[in-house]
Amino acid sequence: MKKVLTPLFNGYLVSNLVGLLIIGLTKYLTAKTYDFLGGTYTLAEFLIVPFLMGIIAVWFWRHEPLPGSRLVSRAWYNSFIAIALSFGFLREGVICLVILSPLLWSFMLAGCYAGRYMFKRDNQTLNVSVVALLAIFFFVDVMSEHHYENMVADEMVVNAPVSTVWKNVVAYKRNTSPDKYWLFKIGMPSPVESTAEGYYLGAKRKCIFSNGYVFDEKITTYEENKNLIFDITNQPRDPEIMGHIDILRGQFLLKDNGNGTTTVTGNSWYRLYVFPAWYYGIWAKSITRNVHIRVMEHIKEISEAR
Amino acid sequence: MFLFVIKYLGFLKFIPGLGVVFDAWLKIWEVINGRKTLDYIDNIEAEVEKWTGITTSIHKYGGLQFNLGRRELGHIHSNGLLDMLLSRKIKQQLMEEDGRVQHHHSFKNSGWISFYIKDEADMDFAISLLRMAYEHHKK
Numbered sequence: 001m002k003k004v005l006t007p008l009f010n011g012y013l014v015s016n017l018v019g020l021l022i023i024g025l026t027k028y029l030t031a032k033t034y035d036f037l038g039g040t041y042t043l044a045e046f047l048i049v050p051f052l053m054g055i056i057a058v059w060f061w062r063h064e065p066l067p068g069s070r071l072v073s074r075a076w077y078n079s080f081i082a083i084a085l086s087f088g089f090l091r092e093g094v095i096c097l098v099i100l101s102p103l104l105w106s107f108m109l110a111g112c113y114a115g116r117y118m119f120k121r122d123n124q125t126l127n128v129s130v131v132a133l134l135a136i137f138f139f140v141d142v143m144s145e146h147h148y149e150n151m152v153a154d155e156m157v158v159n160a161p162v163s164t165v166w167k168n169v170v171a172y173k174r175n176t177s178p179d180k181y182w183l184f185k186i187g188m189p190s191p192v193e194s195t196a197e198g199y200y201l202g203a204k205r206k207c208i209f210s211n212g213y214v215f216d217e218k219i220t221t222y223e224e225n226k227n228l229i230f231d232i233t234n235q236p237r238d239p240e241i242m243g244h245i246d247i248l249r250g251q252f253l254l255k256d257n258g259n260g261t262t263t264v265t266g267n268s269w270y271r272l273y274v275f276p277a278w279y280y281g282i283w284a285k286s287i288t289r290n291v292h293i294r295v296m297e298h299i300k301e302i303s304e305a306r
Numbered sequence: 307m308f309l310f311v312i313k314y315l316g317f318l319k320f321i322p323g324l325g326v327v328f329d330a331w332l333k334i335w336e337v338i339n340g341r342k343t344l345d346y347i348d349n350i351e352a353e354v355e356k357w358t359g360i361t362t363s364i365h366k367y368g369g370l371q372f373n374l375g376r377r378e379l380g381h382i383h384s385n386g387l388l389d390m391l392l393s394r395k396i397k398q399q400l401m402e403e404d405g406r407v408q409h410h411h412s413f414k415n416s417g418w419i420s421f422y423i424k425d426e427a428d429m430d431f432a433i434s435l436l437r438m439a440y441e442h443h444k445k
Contacts, residue, residue, distance in 0.1 A: 069345060072334060109333060110323070113326060113330065113333075114364065
């Protein structure tokens with residue numbers, strides 16, 4: 001048993017157990033107590049927890065030489081273990097964890113380095129102060145309300161008259177072309193088809209994704225050949241990224257260029273449930289943009305087909 | 307990239323812990339690019355820590371800082387950039403003798419110098435520069 005419970009093993013084990021416990025307890029307690037916090041992962045959970053995990057791991061490794069390159073690789077292994085545990089116990093999706101991994105690795109490594117210098121100094125006041133500061137920041141952030149909404153807009157020129165494009169904007173047949181965006185290629189669902197029960201205001205619309213996900217939508221603005229707005233009325237809850245972002249509304253604006261071509265502008269509004277927004281916002285923007293591009297390229301292709 | 311961050315995002319250094327995180331990104335970047343910068347920094351740390359009165363700490367903006375008592379001798383960012391404070395006279399002399407020694411990336415008109423550690427020879431030179439600062443400040 002002693003051979004298994006080495007400081008190296010304990011560093012990985014205890015840091016991950018503490019991390020898992022903090023996240024699990026936070027989710028459990030906040031969901032029970034504060035409705036507005038349920039389902040949201042905060043900045044503190046993604047930054048403070050890995051930082052603390054790094055400090056804890058290094059506490060177990062403090063009696064051995066810890067060159068920089070070794071700390072970088074150990075922080076990577078520890079991040080990988082944390083990701084595997086999140087997949088198993090927190091039921092997070094693979095793509096969501098791929099997106100999380102750079103953040104986890106860098107904050108884990110920063111924690112490892114901070115721990116290395118803390119334990120080298122062996123100053124208990126300093127150690128307690130650092131942990132207390134992290135705890136305060138964690139609780140303040142977790143107990144705060146988080147709200148982030150954004151809009152992404154993309155534009156494309158289609159070499160077809162506006163009436164033809166409009167027909168394909170409201171509903172389009174199945175897109176069988178291969179995915180180009182790397183996240184779609186590794187398994188993130190991409191939009192493949194859109195159906196509408198009619199071409200009128202209030203009509204129900206469905207956006208179908210490659211894995212069978214269906215977004216239920218309702219047309220809220222219908223200005224033929226000009227403006228289509230649809231609200232998302234129901235969307236799948238899934239451990240993958242779609243559980244952490246809500247698409248709120250979509251819009252297609254069409255502009256007749258007067259030369260037989262049409263400029264299509266696609267707008268999407270979304271709300272994030274994962275923070276920090278400065279990090280996840282980049283991903284959300286990129287994913288939404290690539291959803292737009294895939295849909296608009298398909299609309300362009302079928303509208304331009306003779 | 308490093309200079310861009312320092313120049314345009316430098317104001318973020320006042321957020322506690324952000325410097326350490328930025329330095330962690332530099333470390334990851336160096337390792338991903340297969341550079342031995344972190345090994346050189348470890349070797350410099352091991353050597354300089356042998357000198358009487360030297361302590362190391364995390365630099366306030368990230369990186370490894372060398373101290374002689376309460377005075378900072380210099381610090382190394384994890385991309386291998388050594389920043390050191392000398393007198394203006396010594397700085398001038400060093401810059402004339404060796405082209406690798408440059409003005410500090412932020413404080414040009416001061417005794418601060420910057421020096422990039424890219425290989426073993428640079429590592430040895432960095433140690434000799436730190437020794438020079440050590441002797442200078444020990445007086």
